[in-house]
Amino acid sequence: LLVPHIVRVIGLTEYGHLAVLMAWGGYGSLVVQYAFQLTGPKRVMQRAEGESIASIFIDITFAKLLLLFIVLLVAAIFLFAFLPFDSRGMFSWLIIFAMPISVFLNSTWLLQSQDRFFSVCILAIAGALLTLGIGFYFIDGTNPWVVDVAVLVSLFGSVFVGAGTLILSIRSIGHIEYHFSLKRTLSMLKDDWHLFASQFTSMLYTGSGPIVINYLLDAKAAGSYSITDRVISTIMTAALLSHTAAYPRLAAAYLENKKLYFRTLKLVVFWYLAVTIMVAGFAWMMREEIIQYLFGTEAGDEHLNLLYFGLMWLVLGIFGTALTGYLAVSGRGKYVWPLTVKVLVFSVVTAVPGIWLLGSSGWLAALVLSQSLVLYTSFKYWKAESGK
Numbered sequence: 283l284l285v286p287h288i289v290r291v292i293g294l295t296e297y298g299h300l301a302v303l304m305a306w307g308g309y310g311s312l313v314v315q316y317a318f319q320l321t322g323p324k325r326v327m328q329r330a331e332g333e334s335i336a337s338i339f340i341d342i343t344f345a346k347l348l349l350l351f352i353v354l355l356v357a358a359i360f361l362f363a364f365l366p367f368d369s370r371g372m373f374s375w376l377i378i379f380a381m382p383i384s385v386f387l388n389s390t391w392l393l394q395s396q397d398r399f400f401s402v403c404i405l406a407i408a409g410a411l412l413t414l415g416i417g418f419y420f421i422d423g424t425n426p427w428v429v430d431v432a433v434l435v436s437l438f439g440s441v442f443v444g445a446g447t448l449i450l451s452i453r454s455i456g457h458i459e460y461h462f463s464l465k466r467t468l469s470m471l472k473d474d475w476h477l478f479a480s481q482f483t484s485m486l487y488t489g490s491g492p493i494v495i496n497y498l499l500d501a502k503a504a505g506s507y508s509i510t511d512r513v514i515s516t517i518m519t520a521a522l523l524s525h526t527a528a529y530p531r532l533a534a535a536y537l538e539n540k541k542l543y544f545r546t547l548k549l550v551v552f553w554y555l556a557v558t559i560m561v562a563g564f565a566w567m568m569r570e571e572i573i574q575y576l577f578g579t580e581a582g583d584e585h586l587n588l589l590y591f592g593l594m595w596l597v598l599g600i601f602g603t604a605l606t607g608y609l610a611v612s613g614r615g616k617y618v619w620p621l622t623v624k625v626l627v628f629s630v631v632t633a634v635p636g637i638w639l640l641g642s643s644g645w646l647a648a649l650v651l652s653q654s655l656v657l658y659t660s661f662k663y664w665k666a667e668s669g670k
Contacts, residue, residue: 283414284413284414284418284435285297285509285512285513285576286509286575286577286578287418287421288417288432288435289576289577289578289580290579291421291422291423292370292429292432294501294502294509294577294580295500295501295505296501296505297432297505297508297509298492298496298500298501298502298503298506299374299505300371300374300429300432300433301492301496301504301505301507301508302492302493302496302501302504303374303375303377303378304377304381304436304492304508305489305490305491305492305508306377306378306493307377307379307380307381307382308485308489309489310353310354310378310379311381311385312385312481312482312489313349313353313478313482314349314382314385314386315346315385315481316345316346316349316474316478316481317474317477317478317481317610318342318346318391318474319390319391320477320529320606320607320610321474321477321610321615322339322391322392322395323391323394323530323533324533324610324611325338325342326338326392326395326530327395327530327531327533327534328533328537328611335392335395335396335455336455336456337458339389339392339451339455340455341466341467341470342470343389344462344467345467345470345471346385348467349386349471350382350383353382354379354382357378357379357382358379371429371430371432371433372430373430373433374429376433377433377436380437380441381437383441384437384440384444385440385444387441387445388443388444388448389444389447389448389451390402390443390447392451392454393447393450393451393454394527394529394530395530396454398450398454401447402447405442405443405446406443408442408446409438409440409442409443409446412439412442413438413439413442416434416435416438417432474615476616476618477606477610477618479619479622480606480618480619481622483619483622483623483626484602484625484626486626487625487626487629487630487648487652488649491507491508491511491646492504492505492507492511494634494637494645495507495637495645498634498637499641499642503641504642506584506585506588506642507588507642507645507646509577510576510585510589511592513576514592514593517558518558518595518596518599521554521557521558521561521596521599521600522554522599522600522603524550524553524554525550525600525603528547528550529607531546532546532607532611540667543611550604551600551601551604554599554600555597555600558596559597561593562593562594562596562597565589566589566590566593569586569589572589573586573589584641584642587640587643588642591646591647591649591650592646594646594650595646595649595650595653598650598657601653601656601657601660602653602656604660605656605659605660606618608663621655621656621659625652625655625656628648628651628652628655629648630648632647632651633645633647633648636648
């Protein structure tokens with residue numbers, strides 16, 4: 283809701299500069315997250331002998347803290363030595379540091395594993411309302427600090443929710459005696475390496491759009507892509523909540539009752555497709571109004587292609603998530619990485635000429651085409667498990 287308002291005030295080009303910084307910050311965030319959103323619930327629901335929920339949470343938090351220290355150090359060196367700084371905002375560079383910090387704080391995975399969805403819901407609503415209030419009140423053409431306020435509202439929600447979930451998680455585990463072990467932390471990072479490598483490789487084609495488009499075209503094109511990506515990603519995240527909510531139980535069900543696991547997974551995929559196809563159909567019928575709302579006076583025909591491929595990307599978004607979750611809970615995490623490398627190569631090979639031919643929508647078109655590999659692999663595993 284807020285992004286179109288920001289774009290109308292600061293312009294597509296300036297928003298494109300911020301989008302490039304957010305893309306770089308996304309890499310740091312992914313390193314800190316290290317696929318713990320997948321492996322954390324799995325560890326909680328499939329605890330080894332002698333493990334407790336509290337010890338799992340503390341081990342993961344220490345591992346994220348170690349990764350955060352490395353990321354912030356590398357980000358500082360990278361920012362001041364290599365990154366060109368084109369934004370008008372004095373504090374736009376904070377994006378690169380604040381995004382990994384918010385991921386370190388975020389402990390939603392533990393609360394979800396404990397069925398505390400209502401607590402996460404309240405935090406998310408409060409963060410969203412505060413962000414909207416700050417954004418619509420302070421972002422206007424008369425504010426000389428408008429770009430820095432735009433940076434603030436881009437980060438506020440994730441930091442607020444992250445801090446809130448960390449506090450609730452610490453309170454939920456109570457007071458336990460715990461001894462930090464670097465060896466145990468490093469062992470955890472080693473065990474999860476394959477899933478992290480897969481997530482990072484995936485980020486190279488799903489999150490690099492603004493960077494590559496800015497380099498091949500310009501900041502304005504990167505801004506156009508980023509607006510579409512932000513809106514589509516938000517809808518996709520909402521539609522994926524059924525899988526997010528079911529994931530801890532799926533992790534337990536795979537060991538206890540495989541029929542229940544696949545029945546539940548099939549239901550999640552069906553409802554995701556039903557919802558997103560309806561959303562995509564409605565959005566395409568209203569495409570002229572949506573394009574005008576998102577891009578204002580700068581709306582053009584090229585933005586229709588962005589919306590078209592973005593909606594296709596939305597509908598296909600469940601398959602990569604479901605496949606990765608399946609491989610994680612079934613102990614096949616090492617097979618995720620080779621698949622994402624194939625998708626990365628396919629995406630890059632098709633995206634670069636796609637950008638030259640179609641502009642910024644070429645990157646989204648390549649992402650859509652790359653999902654054919656994910657679909658093929660998903661059906662291959664489904665056939666192996668079900669015998670059908």
